[in-house]
Amino acid sequence: xxxxxxxxxxxxxxxxxxxxxxxxxxxxxxxxxxxxxxxxxxxxxxxxxxxxxxxxxxxxxxxxxxxxxxxxxxxxxxxxxxxxxxxxxxxxxxxxxxxxxxxxxxxxxxxxxxxxxxxxxxxxxxxxxxxxxxxxxxxxxxxxxxxxxxxxx
Numbered sequence: 001x002x003x004x005x006x007x008x009x010x011x012x013x014x015x016x017x018x019x020x021x022x023x024x025x026x027x028x029x030x031x032x033x034x035x036x037x038x039x040x041x042x043x044x045x046x047x048x049x050x051x052x053x054x055x056x057x058x059x060x061x062x063x064x065x066x067x068x069x070x071x072x073x074x075x076x077x078x079x080x081x082x083x084x085x086x087x088x089x090x091x092x093x094x095x096x097x098x099x100x101x102x103x104x105x106x107x108x109x110x111x112x113x114x115x116x117x118x119x120x121x122x123x124x125x126x127x128x129x130x131x132x133x134x135x136x137x138x139x140x141x142x143x144x145x146x147x148x149x150x151x152x153x
Contacts, residue, residue, distance in 0.1 A: 008078040015074035019129060022067045031063055032056040049108055058105055065101055065127055069093040072132030076139065085139050092131060100126050 022029065030042040032055070042052075042060060049057055073089045080086075104126050107119050125131060 008081060011074055011078035015071045015078055018071035018074065019068065022064060022071065026064060029064060029067075030060060032059045054109065057108070061105075061127060062097075062101060065096065066093075068127070068129040069096065069132055072129040076132065076135060079136065080139055080143065082139075085135075089132060089135060092135065096126060096131065 027041045027043045030040065032053075033040055033042065042056075069089075070093070073086060073093065076089045077086045104119075104122050107115070107122060111119055
C-alpha cells in the first residue's frame with residue numbers, strides 16, 4: 001500500500017487544482033463561443049438548457065466532462081501510482097463518454113416535462129466527477145485487502 005501512503009504530491013496538487021479550476025470557471029469555459037469568435041459566460045440549468053443550441057450544449061458539456069475526468073484520473077494516479085487502477089479509471093471515462101453522456105443528452109432533449117429532478121441527478125453524477133471520486137475509497141479498500149492478505153497491517 002505504499003502508493004497510497006506516499007502519493008505523488010505534485011500530480012495530486014495538479015489534479016486538485018485542475019478540478020477546482022473547472023468547477024470555479026464552469027460558466028466561463030465556453031469553447032463553442034470561442035470557436036465562433038465570441039466570449040460570453042454560459043450559465044445553463046436544466047430549466048433553461050433548451051434555450052441554447054444543442055450543438056453548443058453537447059460540445060461544452062462534453063469538454064467539461066472530459067476535463068473533470070482527466071483531472072480525476074490524475075488524482076487517482078497520484079494517490080495509488082498503480083497502472084491497473086489508472087487504466088480502470090480511463091475505462092470509466094470512456095464508458096461515461098460513450099454510454100452515460102449520450103444517455104444524459106437524450107434525457108435532456110427528449111424527457112417529458114416533470115422529469116427535471118431525474119435529469120438533474122444524472123447531471124450531477126456524470127458531469128461532476130462523482131463516479132471517479134467514488135473510485136478512490138473503493139481502490140483504497142482493495143489496496144487494504146491486498147495488504148491484509150499479504151499478512152501486513
